Amino acid sequence: MDILLNADQIAAAIDDLVNRIKSDIPADSDIAIIGIRSRGEILAQRLGGQLSDYFSDQILRGTLDITLYRDDLNEPKDTQPTVRSTEIEFDVSGKLILLVDDVLHTGRSVRAAMDALTDMGRPGAVRLAVLVDRGQHEYPISADYVGLQTIVDADKSVCVHFIETDQEDRVIVE
Amino acid sequence: MMSVKSNKFQWTRKHLIGISDLSRQEIEFILDTAEGFEQISTRSIKKAPPLRGKVVVNMFFEDSTRTRNSFTLAANRLSADVIEFTKKSSSVSKGETLIDTARNLEAMGIDIVVIRHNAGGAPKLLTRSINACVVNAGDGFHEHPTQALLDVYTIRQARGSLEGLKIGIVGDIAHSRVARSDIYAMTKLGAEVILVGPPTLMPARVDELPVKVSHSLDAVIEELDVINMLRIQFERMGGNPFPSVREYSHFFGLTVDRMKRAKADITVMHPGPINRGLEIESEVADGPNSVILKQVANGLAVRMAVLFLVNQAATQESKEKQS
Numbered sequence: 001m002d003i004l005l006n007a008d009q010i011a012a013a014i015d016d017l018v019n020r021i022k023s024d025i026p027a028d029s030d031i032a033i034i035g036i037r038s039r040g041e042i043l044a045q046r047l048g049g050q051l052s053d054y055f056s057d058q059i060l061r062g063t064l065d066i067t068l069y070r071d072d073l074n075e076p077k078d079t080q081p082t083v084r085s086t087e088i089e090f091d092v093s094g095k096l097i098l099l100v101d102d103v104l105h106t107g108r109s110v111r112a113a114m115d116a117l118t119d120m121g122r123p124g125a126v127r128l129a130v131l132v133d134r135g136q137h138e139y140p141i142s143a144d145y146v147g148l149q150t151i152v153d154a155d156k157s158v159c160v161h162f163i164e165t166d167q168e169d170r171v172i173v174e
Numbered sequence: 175m176m177s178v179k180s181n182k183f184q185w186t187r188k189h190l191i192g193i194s195d196l197s198r199q200e201i202e203f204i205l206d207t208a209e210g211f212e213q214i215s216t217r218s219i220k221k222a223p224p225l226r227g228k229v230v231v232n233m234f235f236e237d238s239t240r241t242r243n244s245f246t247l248a249a250n251r252l253s254a255d256v257i258e259f260t261k262k263s264s265s266v267s268k269g270e271t272l273i274d275t276a277r278n279l280e281a282m283g284i285d286i287v288v289i290r291h292n293a294g295g296a297p298k299l300l301t302r303s304i305n306a307c308v309v310n311a312g313d314g315f316h317e318h319p320t321q322a323l324l325d326v327y328t329i330r331q332a333r334g335s336l337e338g339l340k341i342g343i344v345g346d347i348a349h350s351r352v353a354r355s356d357i358y359a360m361t362k363l364g365a366e367v368i369l370v371g372p373p374t375l376m377p378a379r380v381d382e383l384p385v386k387v388s389h390s391l392d393a394v395i396e397e398l399d400v401i402n403m404l405r406i407q408f409e410r411m412g413g414n415p416f417p418s419v420r421e422y423s424h425f426f427g428l429t430v431d432r433m434k435r436a437k438a439d440i441t442v443m444h445p446g447p448i449n450r451g452l453e454i455e456s457e458v459a460d461g462p463n464s465v466i467l468k469q470v471a472n473g474l475a476v477r478m479a480v481l482f483l484v485n486q487a488a489t490q491e492s493k494e495k496q497s
Binding site for chain 2: 068073077083084088116119
């Protein structure tokens with residue numbers, strides 16, 4: 001097990017994401033932040049908290065469960081996927097959607113998330129922010145805002161731990 | 175709000191035959207899964223892709239509006255293709271047996287059979303002769319599991335939990351597969367169930383069920399948190415189980431007067447179709463305590479969850495067969 005980011009480095013990476021989003025997206029944008037369950041949801045909460053004085057205090061936030069859109073649902077797998085609820089209480093149509101996930105790997109989750117999003121309406125634009133881009137993309141998908149860009153061997157997995165769910169802030173490779 | 179649920183539980187049933195087979199954890203897993211399906215019905219594109227390319231057959235040997243349409247819509251919203259099968263327009267009217275009919279349909283490549291049959295045990299019989307998933311949509315006087323699941327889902331939504339609630343099931347218990355499935359589901363989730371009705375409408379061996387029995391609605395109305403008014407099923411009754419409709423309504427109908435003696439927040443349910451003015455007065459059925467239409471809406475989410483889960487279990491089973 002290697003530590004990719006410790007708590008301070010996670011905080012710095014999130015600060016960096018916030019600064020790049022601010023310099024790229026105008027403050028008067030019709031923006032909504034949507035996290036992909038489950039670690040993307042927490043990253044989205046933190047980004048939303050730090051971006052609320054830049055955009056607006058009532059910045060729209062939502063959570064997307066992509067289970068029903070996974071491309072491996074009808075393939076046998078080791079762990080059964082669990083369906084949870086999607087909580088998006090606003091119309092996504094026309095909005096700039098900042099989609100947030102913890103790790104970008106194959107790109108399949110992001111593909112699923114975009115299909116789920118477009119079933120709810122027609123966003124004006126979609127941007128992707130991730131804490132770690134570990135390479136080995138299988139789909140032609142890349143992130144607009146990346147906290148840490150790195151290459152991790154294909155047989156290893158990157159696990160993001162957040163205090164809210166895992167009692168610690170740490171990104172490890174196992 | 176962060177909801178962290180354990181990923182360790184694995185759903186392994188490719189058939190849903192009855193609530194009596196299910197553990198409390200399994201019931202709660204279905205209800206939790208159903209929550210994830212609720213929002214599909216409220217958004218602009220009311221469809222998600224998890225059963226794309228799968229075929230669901232609705233085999234209904236008895237009439238039904240709610241359950242049948244609910245299953246069809248649930249399958250459609252999961253992107254499955256649906257074959258509607260009715261007794262009248264099929265070879266069953268030429269004498270084909272249930273198993274032959276099902277095997278022939280299976281030869282066309284179906285994945286899930288939703289079956290309603292007037293003989294208790296028909297769905298179970300089917301599981302022994304075909305490979306497809308089987309979901310019971312009501313069999314004889316046996317069980318109607320998805321109705322019970324949507325009932326407990328609706329109660330959980332209205333009251334937070336079933337733990338410690340007193341639930342009255344009123345009316346024609348003897349002819350009701352809904353009552354039977356409800357009793358299992360509600361007691362497994364921690365509620366206390368009181369069956370209310372005349373002795374002629376109580377099932378045989380009622381003393382073996384985990385319930386209390388009362389022959390007077392007036393005696394128990396004040397203590398109930400939830401009341402489920404069953405339909406009087408004239409089509410299933412032989413003889414005269416009660417002297418007159420008016421007398422039944424007088425003693426066991428949920429009237430405006432009787433509601434005045436109930437708890438202010440009592441939850442009023444009915445599985446439909448309603449005999450207005452007989453088991454329930456219109457003012458009560460359409461009143462503020464009624465969740466009758468919510469039951470119908472929730473039925474859709476619960477049935478989507480059931481179809482999704484049995485298909486997942488079948489996917490998993492195919493892996494175990496390969497290895």
